[in-house]
Amino acid sequence: MPWPEELSPVPMQRVALVTPHSALRAALVCVADAGCIDLDRAGGPGRAEGAAAPVRVRGPRGAPSQPALSATGADPQAVNGAVDADLLAGEAQLSERLNDAVRRGSVAALAGWCPAAEVHRVNARLAGIGGVLVPLRAPPGVDPPTALRATGPVRRPLTSLVTTYGTPRYTDLDPTWAAAALYAVMFGMMFGDVGHGALLMLGGLALYLRRPRFFARWHDTWPVVVAAGAASTGAGLAYGEFFGPTGVLPVLWLDPLRRPERLLLTAVAVGAVLLLLAYAAGAVNRWRAGGLPGALYSFSGVAGGAVFAGLAGAATGLALHLSWLLVAGAVLGAAGVALAAAGVHTGTVRGIAGALQTGVQLFDGLLRIASNTVSFARLAAFGLTHAALGQVVWSGTVGLSHHGPVGVLGAAVLFLVGNALIFLLEALVAGVQALRLEYFELFSRVYDGLGRPFRPWHVPVRRSEVTS
Incomplete structure (x- = not known):
C-alpha cells in the first residue's frame, strides 16, 4: 500500500x-x-x-x-x-x-x-x-465517519492508542504508526534497563501466545508491550543498566545518575523535536480541513509552530551566545505571534473587547507552548528515578553479600524482590506518563476536534438455521 x-x-x-x-x-x-x-x-x-x-x-x-x-x-x-x-x-x-x-x-x-x-x-x-x-455525493457540511486502517495482526491493536484519545476527523491524518513509535520511545527513556526491557518483551510474547490463559484478555496489547520493551532495552544499553547499575554492561552514552543535567537537556530537546512534528502534522490537518488559511493562522498549525520554533531558537541562541540565532528566533516567533493574532482576531468581536480577547488567547497560547516544552523534562526525571531505585537495590545487594551465607541469601532475596517492585512500579508510572505526554502535549496539537467513528451494521447470518 x-x-x-x-x-x-x-x-x-x-x-x-x-x-x-x-x-x-x-x-x-x-x-x-x-x-x-x-x-x-x-x-x-x-x-x-x-x-x-x-x-x-x-x-x-x-x-x-x-x-x-x-x-x-x-x-x-x-x-x-x-x-x-x-x-x-x-x-x-x-x-x-x-x-x-x-x-x-x-x-x-x-x-x-x-x-x-x-x-x-x-x-x-x-x-x-x-x-x-x-x-x-456527500451531504454539504457533513464529514464521513472515520475508519482507521486496522488491518493486520500488528496494526489492529495499535489503533487503540489513537481511538482511546478519540476518533480523528475524516480529513485528518491517521497517526497510528507514529503514535506507537513515539509512545515506545518515550516509555523507553523513562524505563531504560536491559533486564527490565527483556522481561517486558517476554511479557509481550506471553500476551501474544495467550499463555497463561489469564493474559488472553489483554492479548491485543502485545505489539505495544513488545515495542516498549525493545525501546527500554535500547535505552538500557545507552545507560549501561542491567537490573540496575550492576556493571554487567558498559555505559555506551551516559550514566543518568552521574550526568543528570545532560539527560535533562536531551529530554527537553527530544520534546522540542516531537512538538515540532506535532505542529507539522497539525498544519497538514488544518490545511486538509480548511485550506491554507486554516493551516496558516491556527495556533495548532503554522502560526503555533513558528512561535514554538522561534522561542526554541531564541533560547538556544541565548544559551550558546549565538546572536544570529537569537535574532532569527525572535523574528520567527514574532511572525508566528502576528499570524496567530490575525487568526484569533477574525473570530472575535470588533473593538476593545475583541482586542482584549485576542490578547488573552495569545497569552494563553504562549504560556501553553512554554509549559508543554518543559513537560518533556519528565522523560529525564522518571529515567533518573528508575536508575536511582536500581542503584539502591544493587547497593543493598552488594552490601548484604559480604556477610556470609545468610547475607548472600538475603542479597538474592533483596535483588529479586527489589527488582520486581521496581519493574511493577516504574512500568506503571512510565506507561501512564508516556500516554499523558502523547495525548496532552502532542495529540492536542495534531487535532482540534474529533470525528464520528465508522460503525458498520453487522449481524451474521446463520444459513444452516431452520425456523418454523
Whole structure:
C-alpha cells in the first residue's frame, strides 16, 4: 500500500441502498452479513433524538443474546433455546432498519456510508436479490465517519492508542504508526534497563501466545508491550543498566545518575523535536480541513509552530551566545505571534473587547507552548528515578553479600524482590506518563476536534438455521 494511503483513514463513499419492497428484507440481511455499511438511523447519522431504544433479547438464563439472522426469519413462538433468542435479537435490529427505510411507490431506500473499496463487492452480493448500492455525493457540511486502517495482526491493536484519545476527523491524518513509535520511545527513556526491557518483551510474547490463559484478555496489547520493551532495552544499553547499575554492561552514552543535567537537556530537546512534528502534522490537518488559511493562522498549525520554533531558537541562541540565532528566533516567533493574532482576531468581536480577547488567547497560547516544552523534562526525571531505585537495590545487594551465607541469601532475596517492585512500579508510572505526554502535549496539537467513528451494521447470518 502506498505510504500516502497509510497516513489517511479508509476512503468512504456515501451510498443509498435501493431495492423493491419485496426484496427489502433480503437486501438488509445481505448488508448485515457483509458488515461494511454504516446505515443512517431515522433523522440522520446516528440515532435520532427521541427514537425508541433498541430491543434487547436475553437467552433462557438471562444472559445477553448474540444477535444473528436467518434468511427465512425467526418465529417468536419457536424460541426454546439460546440460538432462537439470538435470532430474535437479530430480527429486532432488522426491524429497526426496516422502519428507517424511505418508501416511494414500489421502491425502498436507506442511506449510509461504505468503504469505497467495498461498494463493488456488496453490489455483487445484492445483484441476485434485486437491490443495488447507488453512490451519492456527500451531504454539504457533513464529514464521513472515520475508519482507521486496522488491518493486520500488528496494526489492529495499535489503533487503540489513537481511538482511546478519540476518533480523528475524516480529513485528518491517521497517526497510528507514529503514535506507537513515539509512545515506545518515550516509555523507553523513562524505563531504560536491559533486564527490565527483556522481561517486558517476554511479557509481550506471553500476551501474544495467550499463555497463561489469564493474559488472553489483554492479548491485543502485545505489539505495544513488545515495542516498549525493545525501546527500554535500547535505552538500557545507552545507560549501561542491567537490573540496575550492576556493571554487567558498559555505559555506551551516559550514566543518568552521574550526568543528570545532560539527560535533562536531551529530554527537553527530544520534546522540542516531537512538538515540532506535532505542529507539522497539525498544519497538514488544518490545511486538509480548511485550506491554507486554516493551516496558516491556527495556533495548532503554522502560526503555533513558528512561535514554538522561534522561542526554541531564541533560547538556544541565548544559551550558546549565538546572536544570529537569537535574532532569527525572535523574528520567527514574532511572525508566528502576528499570524496567530490575525487568526484569533477574525473570530472575535470588533473593538476593545475583541482586542482584549485576542490578547488573552495569545497569552494563553504562549504560556501553553512554554509549559508543554518543559513537560518533556519528565522523560529525564522518571529515567533518573528508575536508575536511582536500581542503584539502591544493587547497593543493598552488594552490601548484604559480604556477610556470609545468610547475607548472600538475603542479597538474592533483596535483588529479586527489589527488582520486581521496581519493574511493577516504574512500568506503571512510565506507561501512564508516556500516554499523558502523547495525548496532552502532542495529540492536542495534531487535532482540534474529533470525528464520528465508522460503525458498520453487522449481524451474521446463520444459513444452516431452520425456523418454523
